Amino acid sequence: MSFRKISIRALLVIIGVISLVMAIKYKQWEIVKEILSKLIEYENGGLPKAL
Amino acid sequence: MMQKENEPSKRITIIRSIIQFISFFVIFGGVFGIAASVIVLPVMIPAGNPYTTVMGAWQLLEIMVTAAIFPYLAIAVISLGSLIFGRFFCGWVCPFGFISDLTSYLGRKMRVSNKTNIGLFKISLFVAALFLFIDFSIGYNEAIGTSIASYFGEFSREPSTIIDPTSSLFSMLFWYIYWRLYPKTFQDLSQLTKYPGVFWFRIFIIIIAILSNYYLPRFWCRTFCPLGGLMGLGSQYSFLKIYVDPKKCLGEHCRLCEKNCLLNIPILSFKSDIRHPQCIMCLMCAEACPTNAIKAKFSLS
Numbered sequence: 001m002s003f004r005k006i007s008i009r010a011l012l013v014i015i016g017v018i019s020l021v022m023a024i025k026y027k028q029w030e031i032v033k034e035i036l037s038k039l040i041e042y043e044n045g046g047l048p049k050a051l
Numbered sequence: 052m053m054q055k056e057n058e059p060s061k062r063i064t065i066i067r068s069i070i071q072f073i074s075f076f077v078i079f080g081g082v083f084g085i086a087a088s089v090i091v092l093p094v095m096i097p098a099g100n101p102y103t104t105v106m107g108a109w110q111l112l113e114i115m116v117t118a119a120i121f122p123y124l125a126i127a128v129i130s131l132g133s134l135i136f137g138r139f140f141c142g143w144v145c146p147f148g149f150i151s152d153l154t155s156y157l158g159r160k161m162r163v164s165n166k167t168n169i170g171l172f173k174i175s176l177f178v179a180a181l182f183l184f185i186d187f188s189i190g191y192n193e194a195i196g197t198s199i200a201s202y203f204g205e206f207s208r209e210p211s212t213i214i215d216p217t218s219s220l221f222s223m224l225f226w227y228i229y230w231r232l233y234p235k236t237f238q239d240l241s242q243l244t245k246y247p248g249v250f251w252f253r254i255f256i257i258i259i260a261i262l263s264n265y266y267l268p269r270f271w272c273r274t275f276c277p278l279g280g281l282m283g284l285g286s287q288y289s290f291l292k293i294y295v296d297p298k299k300c301l302g303e304h305c306r307l308c309e310k311n312c313l314l315n316i317p318i319l320s321f322k323s324d325i326r327h328p329q330c331i332m333c334l335m336c337a338e339a340c341p342t343n344a345i346k347a348k349f350s351l352s
Contacts, residue, residue: 008288009134016131023124028115029089032106032124035098035114036087042114042208043099043222 063338067142071149078146079221080104091124093132094145095215095278099222108132109278110218113209116186119194129278133285137292141272141279142331147217148272151264155313158265165317171273172328175280182211182277204246211277216260219253268313273329283328291349293325293332299344311339318345 023029077085081102088104096107098114112125132140141148163171189207192199200207212218227233263270272279295308295318308318314329318336321327325336337345 005288008285012130012134012285012288016127016134019123019127019130022121023127026123028120028122028124031115031120032089032091032111033087035111036103036106039101040099040208041205043097043212043218044205044226 060338063334067333068152070143071152074144075146075149078103078105078144091128092140092144093128093136093278093282094140095147095217095276097218097221098209099212099218100225103221107217107278109211109281110209113182113186113211116183116190117193117200117208117210119190129281130285133282133289135290137286137289137332138279138282138330139291139332141276141282142333145272146221147260148269148331150220150261151269151272152313154261154264155268158268160268160313161266163267163315165315165320168273168315168329172280172283174274175276175283177280178211178214178275179277179280185210213249213253214256214275216253216257216271219257223250223253224257269331272331273314286330287326287328290351291332291347293330293334293336294346294348294350295319295321295323295325296344296346297323299342300340301342301344305341307339307341308336308345311335 076083078096079100079102081087081104085104090105091108091111092105093108095109096103096105098106098110108125108128112122112129115122115125185203189200189203189210203210206213209218212222260271260275300319302319306319309316312318313333313335314327314331316325316327316330316336318325332347334345334347337343337347
């Protein structure tokens with residue numbers, strides 16, 4: 001296995017695991033739940049406000 | 052062997068289509084009463100659709116960054132997802148990928164060279180970098196109290212939605228049809244939205260992104276998808292990979308795998324493991340192989 005492959009895999013594991021631990025620490029799944037359970041307008045691009 | 056060449060099996064195409072179909076209805080499972088979950092997948096899933104049950108990693112990343120929250124969860128899903136599964140989710144789960152594939156089955160497949168293919172991948176990386184720059188600029192200014200969100204209007208929370216056919220199709224158009232806002236007369240055309248120019252631009256993007264698959268399969272995925280660009284970086288080193296057995300491969304005399312590949316990947320130029328940023332692991336190459344030399348496998352090596 002080449003050095004390049006090992007180093008990139010190690011980098012992705014370190015970034016991924018640290019991010020996962022921090023996501024668990026800050027309970028970021030609650031943000032996901034909040035986004036999916038309410039009506040958000042970010043993606044509707046100027047839908048008339050009257051609605 | 053000759054019989055298989057004359058009558059190629061469509062087993063993988065059928066299985067993949069069934070999985071894409073089921074995934075599509077699970078992702079929009081709110082229609083069937085499935086409750087919203089906390090699952091985040093590395094595919095483009097619109098959060099603006101009220102029936103969405105799972106979150107797309109790119110959408111979560113943008114929403115969190117522009118709200119000045121560090122997107123740990125989105126980064127974990129993208130980095131670990133690309134490392135473990137590569138771009139498997141692009142090929143087997145993504146709802147817009149499913150629609151793209153349905154269009155490409157009807158069309159004539161144009162082939163592009165590997166140089167062009169890599170160029171298209173670099174465009175998707177540029178798109179990802181551009182929107183990440185915008186997202187972090189908005190988020191940073193929110194954090195230090197000099198908000199620039201108003202410059203982006205309704206796109207300040209997810210700037211990439213302006214070019215994203217997934218959100219335009221499943222969120223914006225969904226609401227226009229749900230609220231019956233579609234034009235009934237020509238006069239209605241100018242009263243559809245607060246931003247008519249943006250609305251028609253997004254409609255144009257949807258039409259181009261779907262119809263282009265007729266000639267070049269997965270055109271939007273390989274050229275403009277920001278998440279595809281990010282996933283492509285890690286997928287070249289993923290544990291799940293496509294493996295070509297050099298002992299079984301017929302080589303230059305056959306090339307059926309390359310002819311059948313949706314993404315025009317030069318499969319025979321790889322010694323055994325196919326490591327290409329555009330490979331979505333659709334297994335069309337394995338389906339076409341007359342000697343069963345191509346397989347998907349999990350390997351740490």
